[in-house]
Amino acid sequence: MSTIPGPKGLPLLGSLPDMQRDPLHFLMSLYSEYGDVVRFRFGPEVLYLISHPRDLKRVFQENGKNYTKQTRVWQKLAPVFGRGLLTNDGDSWLRQRRIAQPAFHHERVAAIAAIVSGATAARLKQWQRHSTVDVLAEMMELTLDILTEALFGLDWKTESRRFSEAVNVVLHHINAQTRSILYYIPTAVPIPANLRFVRALHTVHEMVGRIIQDRRRSGGDRGDLLSFLMNARDAETGETMSDAQLMDEIKTFLVAGHETTANALAWTFFLLGKQPQTRRALTQEVARLSSRAPTLQDLPQLQLTGRVLRESMRLYPPVWFLGRRATQPDRLGEHALPAGAIVMPSFYVTHHRSDIWSDPEGFDPDRFLPDRFSPLPAFSFVPFGGGPRQCIGNEFALLEMQIVVAMLHQQTHLELLPEQVVEPEPAVTLRIKNGIKMRLIH
Numbered sequence: 001m002s003t004i005p006g007p008k009g010l011p012l013l014g015s016l017p018d019m020q021r022d023p024l025h026f027l028m029s030l031y032s033e034y035g036d037v038v039r040f041r042f043g044p045e046v047l048y049l050i051s052h053p054r055d056l057k058r059v060f061q062e063n064g065k066n067y068t069k070q071t072r073v074w075q076k077l078a079p080v081f082g083r084g085l086l087t088n089d090g091d092s093w094l095r096q097r098r099i100a101q102p103a104f105h106h107e108r109v110a111a112i113a114a115i116v117s118g119a120t121a122a123r124l125k126q127w128q129r130h131s132t133v134d135v136l137a138e139m140m141e142l143t144l145d146i147l148t149e150a151l152f153g154l155d156w157k158t159e160s161r162r163f164s165e166a167v168n169v170v171l172h173h174i175n176a177q178t179r180s181i182l183y184y185i186p187t188a189v190p191i192p193a194n195l196r197f198v199r200a201l202h203t204v205h206e207m208v209g210r211i212i213q214d215r216r217r218s219g220g221d222r223g224d225l226l227s228f229l230m231n232a233r234d235a236e237t238g239e240t241m242s243d244a245q246l247m248d249e250i251k252t253f254l255v256a257g258h259e260t261t262a263n264a265l266a267w268t269f270f271l272l273g274k275q276p277q278t279r280r281a282l283t284q285e286v287a288r289l290s291s292r293a294p295t296l297q298d299l300p301q302l303q304l305t306g307r308v309l310r311e312s313m314r315l316y317p318p319v320w321f322l323g324r325r326a327t328q329p330d331r332l333g334e335h336a337l338p339a340g341a342i343v344m345p346s347f348y349v350t351h352h353r354s355d356i357w358s359d360p361e362g363f364d365p366d367r368f369l370p371d372r373f374s375p376l377p378a379f380s381f382v383p384f385g386g387g388p389r390q391c392i393g394n395e396f397a398l399l400e401m402q403i404v405v406a407m408l409h410q411q412t413h414l415e416l417l418p419e420q421v422v423e424p425e426p427a428v429t430l431r432i433k434n435g436i437k438m439r440l441i442h
């Protein structure tokens with residue numbers, strides 16, 4: 001077995017400056033220069049970049065039990081997610097996943113379609129008064145409106161901006177913490193960045209606390225996620241979930257479910273703005289529904305819309321990297337991975353590899369046509385991760401995005417403003433730096 005290749009980097013810092021400057025470019029260059037498994041240093045840590053579908057399958061599925069979430073980035077996310085589903089591990093994770101799963105069963109997802117179309121119609125109505133929109137900010141609010149109604153039975157339309165802004169501050173801070181000097185400054189030190197973070201976190205906690213109190217007051221089983229979480233009883237002790245665990249789960253769903261979907265939608269509108277021909281074809285496809293809001297039954301007919309969304313998530317996967325720690329030594333292809341190694345699967349790199357995708361930088365939704373997509377190896381396209389820890393909301397997200405894109409193109413479309421610079425911001429999710437303003441064509 002061969003030793004794992006990689007750059008030497010600077011003394012002490014390793015490749016930290018490269019990673020800070022332009023992480024997407026840096027990771028792609030590591031792959032191009034060193035191949036499937038790359039060893040590099042990030043300050044005091046050694047990381048192993050992986051992107052080959054075979055290795056992703058190994059880490060997420062075949063030998064998934066060997067890989068935990070005990071890594072620095074996950075630890076930095078603990079103030080937001082605590083021991084919620086995303087950051088939890090082992091038996092405790094499995095128990096919580098089983099409790100939450102029924103809220104995402106197929107029958108439930110059908111009911112969610114009506115919630116999505118209602119919230120989208122309301123948002124599009126507001127847009128009638130505008131000639132331009134800040135697409136990312138609007139999608140953040142819309143996805144939060146949808147999520148809060150679908151999972152927690154709330155009408156949060158007046159609150160979603162406050163929550164979304166607070167989450168933005170929190171994630172921004174965590175991102176800075178994982179990539180800069182802030183990492184070494186404890187949160188308790190009252191520098192402005194820490195004070196902003198603590199204030200925003202307080203807003204998040206206070207708003208989530210209110211969700212729990214309100215449902216306790218109203219009571220009843222509404223068949224939504226909140227009911228499943230609040231009514232679940234431990235098989236042995238008969239106890240319900242503690243308030244702390246409940247808070248962690250709700251925060252996790254609110255943050256994991258809205259940021260990712262909003263970014264994917266904003267990137268989709270950007271790409272359609274650059275590709276008017278595809279946009280016109282998509283408009284024709286949705287016109288077949290006349291002016292009626294799409295239902296769950298219509299979605300299989302919106303094939304191009306589905307392919308455009310997949311191509312958008314291939315080019316700009318909202319979750320562009322993850323982290324796992326190997327408990328025991330493992331073998332990735334021809335390489336031996338030591339116990340304790342931190343692997344960094346990068347979906348961005350996987351989705352841009354030229355040995356998997358022809359013309360990987362090009363926009364080509366038809367690469368997802370079955371005859372072209374089916375021959376690709378499993379784990380070539382992984383916007384939702386894979387194996388047992390795959391995104392619990394993937395069906396929800398796909399349905400939601402398809403309905404939002406279809407309804408928007410039934411009424412209007414968005415055009416790019418000339419001279420606007422649109423750049424990715426690889427933070428915790430792959431965002432659009434400074435958002436994106438687009439012109440509404442009524």
Ligand code: HEM
Binds near residue numbers: 386
């Ligand atoms: C385009 C939208 C979305 C993308 C790209 C996305 C992506 C992902 C990925 C890659 C993971 C795996 C993380 C890991 O293995 O470490 C994940 C997990 C998760 N996602 Fe999503 N997600 C999206 C939408 C949603 C939605 C709508 C919800 C909630 C309704 C949601 C809730 C979660 C939760 C709770 C987990 C943790 C699951 C577990 O570990 O059991 N996500 N997501």
